[in-house]
Amino acid sequence: MASRNKSALTEFTVQGLSDSPQLQLLIFIIFLSGYLTIVLSNLTIILYIVLDSHLHTPMYLFLCNLSVIDIAYTSTILPNLLVMLYTKCKTISFLGCMTQLYFFICFSFILLAVMGYDRYAAICHPLHYSLLMSPKRCAQVVSTVWIVGLLIPVVHIILTNDLSFCSSHQIDHFFCDLTPLLKISCSDTFIIELWNYIAGTIVSINAFLLTLISYVFIISAILNIRSSFGRHKAFSTCASHVTCVIIFYGTMICLYLRPTSSYSPGQDKVYSLLYIILIPLLNPLIYTIKNEDFKDGITGTFHCWFVFSE
Template identity: 45%
Template structure:
């Protein structure tokens, strides 16, 4: 019978970014630096928003949730990769691999949903400024974030359960630095048709909803900005969404290239490089993009530093 030729999987081997020993120390130092910068930067953004009452607005509420998602997002993959390099052991257990897949899918989709919600927030702020406070009420903000968490929790669980139903061949080597869905499907001995169908239907529909929300929101935003008579007014209006637009372009450009490219053009090396861009580089750059191009965040961080200087003991 066919099932007798299948191997019971207890572990996988993560091949990482490079199998060359001389590059391992460089990769370890580079990714440890990026991980620490990412976690510290996003936590600082969250601290600044919590500490400053002037930042208790819908835009910064969503930004705090995005920063929390980024910190969790990068913590799903990078620590395991660093541990594997440090102990020179690329093994990850079957349960650990599925757990990593679950949390990875959760946070990658949650990031997409939050970016779409933030685009809607900017649409209301620029296109309907007089009704902004009434439309973006605290209840609606909490509802949007809660709905994003609930839907993506169920979405990730569906992918993980479907993956758990597959059988895997004797080759357990994953040409990646974490358990992503496409490399795992390529190792399956059983037909992954249902898994691929769910990816391109439910996953594609979720991505399409986010993209349509972004496109429609920014279409109205740019239309409204072009109608502003003064150049200074246009620059001021555009500055409120330029940081968000930069993050959206970086995140969706790389992630869509990984998951929705044709199989004939897909390669392990290109997929790994693109994955580094949206799983590590984008979460690291987000705090810099939002803090360096946002006067309110810079002002809040300046207040925190100033207060600490005043209250610190003078020796």
């Protein structure tokens, strides 16, 4: 019976955020504006880093990859949600749901931990920084981050694909996330929940601990700097990263490192909105608003445009 129910399943119904037509229009406008802002701001960062040779350093290489990731995982959710809001059609195919789930998990990376280690190397070992973060090593680190990110969701998808959904096909969320899918399954979800905890512990917790340890050494090194200007400059290079780490890992832990029985649809939608929209919106702002390299680059670009137009 379970296999027949699974094989017969061709699509899910996504409940979304609201059934009110007025609210749906407002949500559509807000999300469309947010998505365009995310894509354009992160594309701007990528273009500046690629085109400006002065920004071809490990820090900006990682920031460029972070912008790519922000665009990628946001693009797995928001375009489909915008179509649902515009057409009022809330169905998604089983294949589309699995694809959305894969790429959403795929882009939940450990890149922030790597960026924390980069700041540790720059502040605590400035004389050996070029050796610790050589171009070859940076390429290896970035490649590892992408490979790990692409491989981890494979097990999730295999286990999820083997579930049966005989009681309900309505996902109480605005996209195909793992927990609401497990809630409507009539199969035993112990194995996939166990794997979720194992993968979450190995990747998220260890990445967070690596970031935390890096910042213990960073703070210790900053406190040993004698000049107040030096301490302020060192801290300013880390403040943006710390802000992103707190928001990112706090949201991830609240969303995924807990039993399915504690699932709360309203609460999870709020956490997901923080993860999908707020973090990609904040990253470009946080990493560039106090960044002198970006300010100088933007000022120089506008100056060149002004001279050329004259």
